Amino acid sequence: MISGSFRQISKQCFQRLGSPVPSTKHLRFQNYGSDVIVHSKPVKLAFVSYESMKDTTQNSQMFPIIIMHGLLGSKNNWNSLSKRIHKETGRKVICVDARNHGDSPHSSDMTYQHMSQDIVDLIKDLKAKKVILIGHSMGGSTMMYTALNYPELVEKLVIIDMNPVRISPSLTEMLKIFQAMKTVTLDGNPSLSKARKMADEQLSASVHSERIRQFVLMNLVEAETGIYKWRVNLPVLEQNFAKNIAVFPNSEKKVYLGPTLFIGGEESDYLKKEDHERINKLFPTAKFQYVPEAGHWVHVDKPAEFLSTVTEFIRSP
Known part of the structure; x- marks a missing residue:
């Protein structure tokens, strides 16, 4: 249970325009809507912040955690786990909607460079010196790209069932x-x-x-x-899927030396043990843990095991 001192702060940094009512009474579905707004610059991500109203001095000095969902997901998928991660670690937990997802703005640009810049801008808005980044699938690739290109902003990195060196057949x-x-x-x-x-x-x-x-x-x-x-x-x-989302950008000359944890599902083909050597060239300190009886959605299949693994890593020196 979450204590009464817990509060959830929602930040909807973007409000969509209403869609016009179709002239026909029968067609009531709009695949694309008329409210798609195009941005070529970083967007202000919608997010929810999980924090305590009575933070201790020690807790307030700890760097926050930012979590990004996978493709077709949203911050809402992480509601329960975010509360638990906050409770177990004492850190502020911020769940974001990636651009073109959830309540965040729509944009014609959908690359990891753009999604990473959105995260960097959020870190600056939060006035945080460093953060812990957690990402699942597409969100994992975004967080890996951010750590590789802005290592000075990242205290620790947690990647959930995603691979920077190989594309999963699934x-x-x-x-x-x-x-x-x-x-x-x-x-x-x-x-x-x-x-x-x-x-x-x-x-x-x-x-x-x-x-x-x-x-x-x-x-x-x-x-x-x-x-x-x-x-x-x-x-x-x-x-953008085939060229910019399914494929991780070439990062051979980049390296993130900070503490890194890859969590894979034993029943998933996204992250395999034979990939470890190549992944370690990008993330030399990376550790790998696999959750039994879990697929690509590790945190959904085995939430207790996932929570224990993540919080132990975050609390470790």
Whole structure:
């Protein structure tokens, strides 16, 4: 349980414009919406901060933790774990929505260089000298890129089931998911639960995993009464996936010497033991831990084991 002194501070740094009501009464679904705003510069990320109202002097002097979700995820996926990480470590925990995800601004630029710069700008806004970075999947790549290029800002690094030297075969399934999301149509004026059920039935034709469908459907939101949209910037994600998201940028001349932990799922193919030697060229101090009976979503499959591993690493000297 979280103590009564705990508080969750939400920072929505961007407010989307409302989508216009379609002229037809039957077509009530907007795949891309009319509220996509393009930014070529770093964006102000939406985030939630987990902190205590009565921080001790020691806690207030500790560097904060920033967490970024994976592709098609959001800060909401980390709500429970963020509270626990804050409680176990005494550190402020900040969960962000990556650009083109959740409540953060949409942008036509979707590279790890851009996503990393968003994190750097957030660190500056927080007036933090250093931070601990935690990232899952796409968020993991963002945090790795940040540590390699801005090592002076990073106290420790935690990467969850992501690989900077090899592309997982499973990652190519995202193209199928993008295509399935684009073909969803909703008629009538359904409630949100009904709309998600209707979308789920359509997605199931090509996305056979119920778990993945439920994860994707968290992005189906109501813009106005009876009008739905994907809150992720689907066109930009699809356009940049193969070249800028699935592939980690060439970083052969970069190195991060700070404490680093890679956490993999034993049932996932994203992070393999044969990759360790190449990864250690980028992260010489990296340690690797694998969670039994866990897949790519390690923190979801085995939250207790994940929490224990992460907090022990954060608390270690």
